[in-house]
Amino acid sequence: MNAPATTARDTMAQNEQQKGSSNNNARRHNEGHGRRLTAAFEALEAFPALAESRNRLIRLVTQERVSSGDVVAAVESDVALVISVLRLGNQVEGKSRGRVESVVQSVELLSPEAVHALATRARTFDFFERSSVWEAAPERFRLHGVATQRAAERIAQETGYEHRDRLMVTALLHDIGKLVLMHAYPGYPGQVHQGARTPEERIHRERRELGVDHALVGGVLARRWGLPKSVASIIERHHSEDATGEAAFVRLADMLAHYAQGGSVSPQELLKCARVIGLGPAELRTVMYDLPYPVTGRTRQVDPCPLSSREVEVLKRLAEGKVYKQIALELNLSTSTVRTHLHNIYGKLGAVDRAQAVLIATERGWL
Known part of the structure; x- marks a missing residue:
């Protein structure tokens, strides 16, 4: 006896069932992503400072005559210290609550005793005493962050950019989303990037493989930490092809840091981004030539000047x-x-x- 022919109603029912199953799978997939990212966000609460950075900061704030400029420089050299000092500064009651964009502002708000207590409590990482949780990630992350910070400082010097204090923060923290993805996905970055060479290629691979990229995740993390929207937005947009303002500064600095460290970058993207912030080919060549050398120029005014x-x-x-x-x-x-x-x-x-x-x-x- 022949099986009854499939009716249109049966076909529609099967399609709806398959669609529902697909939606359920997608929902479970997204929920899995969400749980992974949430767990990674929480893990970042314990991200360690470099032991040497922490120790130098403690020595500075316990001196008889504390220099705010030296304290700022010590904090700005370490990702975890910048995060901790900014978070604490943004919690201080008053008009600046939630609006502290730089380490300079935070150090002005916090007493040396508060900074000392923060540094004393900080978890630390030492290259010669590896952590099973982070391995060498804090050191690698810091090296690229500081290289990007140096490149940003040189660009700011070339263009006369006025928000230099905030730029030192956004340049150092621009890749914090990578720490989240590294903790959430064991195959990141090697399996996700799969041989991608330039920053643009890697960001496209992240979006394709994970549905998110480290810039977007970094912006979310910055907001979770209570950092100002201005800082979070710059971190979030620093890989946007249409980035403008400080996000473009950070994007260019990131590419230049890769260039200075022997990585691959796109000459076309470098020039395109440089033009957005007012640098032509001649100025960009000068910046690229100077990158291997120490940044020189006027010292940043951090301590309040007592002179008229x-x-x-x-x-x-x-x-x-x-x-x-x-x-x-x-x-x-x-x-x-x-x-x-x-x-x-x-x-x-x-x-x-x-x-x-x-x-x-x-x-x-x-x-």
Whole structure:
């Protein structure tokens, strides 16, 4: 006896059943992704600082005379310390709560005792004492982060970018999403990237294989940490092909860091991104040439300057080797007034002579 013919209604029912099964599989797949990412977000709460970075910070904040500039530099050299200091700074009650975009702002808000307590509690990683959880990931991650930070600083110097303090944070933290994916997917990055060479190729592989990319995940993580939307947005957009503003700065710095470390980058993408922030081929060549060398230029002003604007003008001319009469003539002052200004400058800086006054002011970024 022949089986009854399949009716249109039966076919529709089978299709609906298959569709429902497919939707259930997709839902379970997405839920699996969600659980993996949530667990990874939680694991990042324990991301360690480099032991040397932590120890240097502790030494600095326990000195008799604490330099805010030195503390900022020590914090900015380490991913975990930047995260901890920013999170704590954004929790301080007041108008700046949730709006602290830089380590400079956080250090101004926090006491040396608070920074010391934070550093003392920090988990640490030492290259010679491997952790079974992170292996060498913290060190590799820091090396690329600092290289990107250096490249960003050089670009900022070339373009005169004004939000340098925030850029030091976004450049260092731009790849925090990779730490999440590394913890969530054991095959990341090797199996996911599968021989992709440039940053653009790797980001496309992530989107194809995982449905997300590390930039997007990094933005989510930054928001979970309570960092300002401005910082999270830059991290989230730093691989966007239409990135503008600081996201474009970080994207270019990331590519230049890969270039400086011997990685592959697309010349076309480099030029395209550079033009977005106002750099032409000639300026870009200069930046690329300078990358292997230490960044030079004006020291960042971190500590509040105790000098008045007139005192700064006098000290600038003193640094140029000018004598009292020349300074008085240029500033339309009497010689005795110049002497009075210099006496006040020495007192405010704790300097014994002009050479020490110039040195202190230069090191602090006031000249």
